[in-house]
Amino acid sequence: MTSKAHAFGAVLMLFLLCGTLCAQDATGPEVTLKGIMMWEISCVLKPTKADRDKKTMVLFAVEGPPEVAAALDAIMKEHWPGDSMNGTQARNLNEAFVKRLKYYITPGAIDPKQGRWGNPPMAVTGVISEKDGKKWITASKIVRTRLKYPDKMLAPDKPLKMPGKEPLILKVTDTLSLKCILLPRGEFLMAKPYYVDPRWQDEFPRHITLTKPFWLAEIPVTQEMYEAVMGNHPSTVKGPKLPVRNLPCADVNKFCQILSEKNGRKVRLPGEAEWEYAARVGTSNPPLEAKYKDQDSSSPGRGNLLPVKSKAPNAWGLYDMINDRVFEMTRDKFIVGIRIDSVDPYDSCEREEAAGRKHAHWGRNRVCYHEAVPSDGVKDDAEYGSMKFRVLVEATPEEVAEMEKGKG
Known part of the structure; x- marks a missing residue:
């Protein structure tokens, strides 16, 4: 394992410890979301100093409970054109994931430099909530996983x-x-x-x-x-x-x-x-x-x-x-x-x-x-x-x- 992989693992361990403690305050059934986990600043077009200070982690879900599957199905029907996408169509598809399948992970106060290189697929288990128009998941468990993508994407x-x-x-x-x-x-x-x-x-x-x-x-x-x-x-x-x-x-x-x-x-x-x-x-x-x-x-x-x-x-x-x-x-x-x-x-x-x-x-x-x-x-x-x-x-x-x- 590389030093960068060790760094990401160490940061993830800190995140899990904090998440286990904070999850006690969340209410509702736990679900598991699977997707790509990254620091929010990685997907901000024009990050400000405030964005850099937030150090919030997000997950772009590919698998999960029925509402995630329904959202992904709707995105594919609306934005997948057929055999091949041009740049505009691909951007629209990516933005649809941002709007419908982006989940903010709490707690999220982690130094983004520690895991800058990798975006490993993760399974995040926790309680989902909504606040200020954003989807949140209070994590009690985060583990590495594999992702299953729609067949159309694999053609x-x-x-x-x-x-x-x-x-x-x-x-x-x-x-x-x-x-x-x-x-x-x-x-x-x-x-x-x-x-x-x-x-x-x-x-x-x-x-x-x-x-x-x-x-x-x-x-x-x-x-x-x-x-x-x-x-x-x-x-x-x-x-x-x-x-x-x-x-x-x-x-x-x-x-x-x-x-x-x-x-x-x-x-x-x-x-x-x-x-x-x-x-x-x-x-x-x-x-x-x-x-x-x-x-x-x-x-x-x-x-x-x-x-x-x-x-x-x-x-x-x-x-x-x-x-x-x-x-x-x-x-x-x-x-x-x-x-x-x-x-x-x-x-x-x-x-x-x-x-x-x-x-x-x-x-x-x-x-x-x-x-x-x-x-x-x-x-x-x-x-x-x-x-x-x-x-x-x-x-x-x-x-x-x-x-x-x-x-x-």
Whole structure:
């Protein structure tokens, strides 16, 4: 267990002790709610100092007594459009959870910094009440749990738009090449909704618009590709078809530069938003892990990686986007607390953002989890060493115009 997990467990124990004492004052039957538990400040668009001082915990319920099941059923009927959601529909669904299935947990005076990283699914047992238009549950017991989501949420993602038909063949050497898929411009709700497991405290769903199509490599760069270009590679687990890893950021940037010069195209790492958009095939459906088991390229053995294309691709033909143990690099810097909608976002390491303090985003390479790296090539090997990467090729003005004709 990590130190952060220990910290969350210690805080939860304090919460339980306090909850057991305070529950004696509550009246009414006890019920159990199951859902995602977090600090309220994590889901406030513009938190004030008063919000930071409150340190209130909330639960977004997914399972519970009949009234919870009825509310969830009504939300799904009203806000679930069918196969795929756009960003606006996903935001409306998330806000419906806020209005109808958000429960304030009392007591709630806990330091939010202690559990900032994780939002584990919890079963909260206690007495429900309402006050000032808010639902409350006075907790007598809180334990870890698993969540069962509606079947509609677990259906495979179906893209709202399909990629361009002809792939781009990016030359690596005279004998090696990378196939790149042309992805359409689009919009989506980035990061995980409040009700989705797993998620991080500092994730805040925000609407992202990508105004230009782009090409993305169908696979991560392999060891044989990287070695053919750079002369060697530092991966500790060897295999020509395994993704290359353990790379300094400067070397990754150099690799992209060489491919740019060889092909006469702009080759770079994808941005955080571009990567997630591609992983979610342009939809804003809830990124629940159960949907992606056939795409998960993680291995339980040494190295935690399988050869590329060992598992199924996503609906856009991209392989190995999902790995529960190995990060994938993105070019921009994750910013804690950023909660604004963005158009073509790119937050470099050098640029300060008023919305929050900067740090490198660490997380598993799930549908919403990737890893930001410094644009200046400076890194901490211990923090970034296990990452793989794939390349993005920027679309030319002619390709953008051609996609525009087809409304891509």
